[in-house]
Amino acid sequence: MADKETMKTSGNPNAFQSPMHKVWAIQMKVFLNVHKVWDTIDPGATDDDKNNIAIALIYQSIPEATIMQVGNLDSAKDIWNPIKTCNLGADRVKEARLQTLMNEFDGMRMKDTETIDEFVAKLSCTASKAASLGEMIKETKMAKKFLSSLPRKKFIQIVASRTNFGSQNCWV
Structure with a gap:
């Protein structure tokens, strides 16, 4: 059963x-x-x-x-x-939805007009949708996506820190 x-x-x-x-x-x-x-x-x-x-x-x-x-x-x-x-x-259908969702995730970038909270909420929502379809997005992948998606002009210190320490795996 x-x-x-x-x-x-x-x-x-x-x-x-x-x-x-x-x-x-x-x-x-x-x-x-x-x-x-x-x-x-x-x-x-x-x-x-x-x-x-x-x-x-x-x-x-x-x-x-x-x-x-x-x-x-x-x-x-x-x-x-x-x-x-x-x-x-x-x-x-489930596999197609998951593929579309993951493509959207890969292409996601934080807009200059978005706050960090709004962008994090968007990433979290995408992760939740993926989980409901059976795909867990690892925290390291989420962190990398967040850091690589920050607008460089607005968050230059964070982006610079990521660049300087990225090879030492401080952010992942």
């Missing part, structure tokens, strides 16, 4: 709700194999008892909203396919 972490769903109430982890299909394949009912999925055996067991096991691993969406399907294979397909699509 899947834990709460594997039960996360899309924020769109009209979207097909499914587990959001890549490992769901792997875990379920093992779980269905242990119960000797994987053959109802691949190749799609039609033994009624095995099919019912497989459906029950799948239902235990998915959120109620997903059950409502696939509840009219009669075979474990017919239930499995859209859940797995949606799961893969959700992972691709």
